[in-house]
Amino acid sequence: MSVEGTTRNQNADETPLIDVRNLQTAFFTDKETIRAVDGISMDIDSGETVGIVGESGSGKSVTARSIMGLVEQPGRVLRGSSVRFHQLEAVKDYAETFSKHTVDVTELRSEHNPGELLDKIPSEVTAETFGREQRGDVTLTDILAAGYGDELDITNKNDCVFITERAGDSPEDITAGFIEVTRLDGERQRQMRGGRIAMVFQDPLTSLNPVFTVGNQIKEALNLHRGLSGEEATREAVELLEAVGIPDAGRRVNEYPHQFSGGMRQRAVIAMALACEPELLICDEPTTALDVTIQAQILELLAEIQEERDIGIMFITHDMGVIAEVSDKVNVMYAGEVIEQADVYSLFESPKHPYTRGLLRSIPGTQSGERLETIEGNVPTPTEAASDCRFAPRCPKAFDACEVVHPSHVGVGEKSNEHTAACLLYPEEIPETRRVEIHRGGDGRGDSK
Numbered sequence: 001m002s003v004e005g006t007t008r009n010q011n012a013d014e015t016p017l018i019d020v021r022n023l024q025t026a027f028f029t030d031k032e033t034i035r036a037v038d039g040i041s042m043d044i045d046s047g048e049t050v051g052i053v054g055e056s057g058s059g060k061s062v063t064a065r066s067i068m069g070l071v072e073q074p075g076r077v078l079r080g081s082s083v084r085f086h087q088l089e090a091v092k093d094y095a096e097t098f099s100k101h102t103v104d105v106t107e108l109r110s111e112h113n114p115g116e117l118l119d120k121i122p123s124e125v126t127a128e129t130f131g132r133e134q135r136g137d138v139t140l141t142d143i144l145a146a147g148y149g150d151e152l153d154i155t156n157k158n159d160c161v162f163i164t165e166r167a168g169d170s171p172e173d174i175t176a177g178f179i180e181v182t183r184l185d186g187e188r189q190r191q192m193r194g195g196r197i198a199m200v201f202q203d204p205l206t207s208l209n210p211v212f213t214v215g216n217q218i219k220e221a222l223n224l225h226r227g228l229s230g231e232e233a234t235r236e237a238v239e240l241l242e243a244v245g246i247p248d249a250g251r252r253v254n255e256y257p258h259q260f261s262g263g264m265r266q267r268a269v270i271a272m273a274l275a276c277e278p279e280l281l282i283c284d285e286p287t288t289a290l291d292v293t294i295q296a297q298i299l300e301l302l303a304e305i306q307e308e309r310d311i312g313i314m315f316i317t318h319d320m321g322v323i324a325e326v327s328d329k330v331n332v333m334y335a336g337e338v339i340e341q342a343d344v345y346s347l348f349e350s351p352k353h354p355y356t357r358g359l360l361r362s363i364p365g366t367q368s369g370e371r372l373e374t375i376e377g378n379v380p381t382p383t384e385a386a387s388d389c390r391f392a393p394r395c396p397k398a399f400d401a402c403e404v405v406h407p408s409h410v411g412v413g414e415k416s417n418e419h420t421a422a423c424l425l426y427p428e429e430i431p432e433t434r435r436v437e438i439h440r441g442g443d444g445r446g447d448s449k
């Protein structure tokens, strides 16, 4: 890529709704640093559902919370991470409302050379920190969005809107850019969370306040994000409850959460999430607490909503069966890392990583024996930068190098390079010594300050 942003931005259809790059979130406890999310990358388009699957403790919820700006103390998203929200109307709106926090990269390009800037930042920062193959591919935008512009005195701490292409001077003329989600704070955070990115949690009661009626809570969201009040808000609240399939919505809008069943509560939470017309919906195990029939209904509802509103969905679950049903693309997580990434058909037809294969064998109905096969052992808690394959101790295919080389993502797909796995067994057709060298070469870690 020669000119910054050309390949990504020339064709608007190729720009994802949200682009997660090298996201790293750690908890700094007195005892240790827990690298709950350790350098993951993925993107989600409008109208698309991207699944995240993995066992308990693999970092799925922390990924969601990082995007929502809900990481609790002593946790923090680390520098080097970038989560870009590309929706153009949102970018224009933010550039207009928060002009003081907007960085016009189109202007800065004439003053700053990415290569020179790279020389001034910590040496452990490499092209892979920014998801690039070569140092020469790293753009000024990459450096600024990942947070390195602050100490170089190019950006300020709360700058969060990045303009990368524009046809004129006004916000309306912006043709490409993004809101850097990891740099949001205060009012900018408030408008994004709930307004543009909404989240549905496993337990609906975490989102519902027991002392207010369901209607009042939806109306509060309508007021906050769309400025509706009074009769208008009530009417919209009823319509939203109808839209999520709550019968007799006109009456139920005045009821309290405890008067709703588990399934109806989760529908109400979804209605609340939709109240602000988000472009991205993050669902963290939204059906895990529900029985199978209700679960199926909620999944169907989400599919309908997506069809109608063209929203992007990040869907988190530990259930491979659910993943198969809802996802277009899947990210398999293990110990803070994405270890395999593929469209849903490739993943189920031809899983590559031994961990994915193990997870698939643990779905009821996929094996002949009586007992469900599970992968022995537990997900380790990552406390150090990975210098090995974190799955190796549980892996039936592990060999010596797996304990000393951190695998990078390599293409494993038959047709495209959209299917990748981070495993020393791949690329399959290459001799082992050469394969190990390929993996030794690349490591997408940023610095940990």
Ligand SMILES: Nc1ncnc2c1ncn2[C@@H]1O[C@H](COP(=O)(O)OP(=O)(O)OP(=O)(O)O)[C@@H](O)[C@H]1O
Pocket (backbone or CB within 6 Å): 027, 034, 036, 054, 055, 056, 057, 058, 059, 060, 061, 062, 063, 072, 073, 074, 075, 318, 381, 382
């Ligand atoms: N507040 C916190 N303080 C310290 N460590 C935390 C905190 N929250 C999460 N972690 C750690 O981060 C890691 C990932 O947790 P996370 O909740 O993302 O897992 P998960 O994949 O969502 O699991 P589950 O399927 O059980 O929900 C765990 O090792 C956990 O111990």
Ligand code: NI
Pocket (backbone or CB within 6 Å): 060, 061, 062, 284
């Ligand atoms: Ni979780």
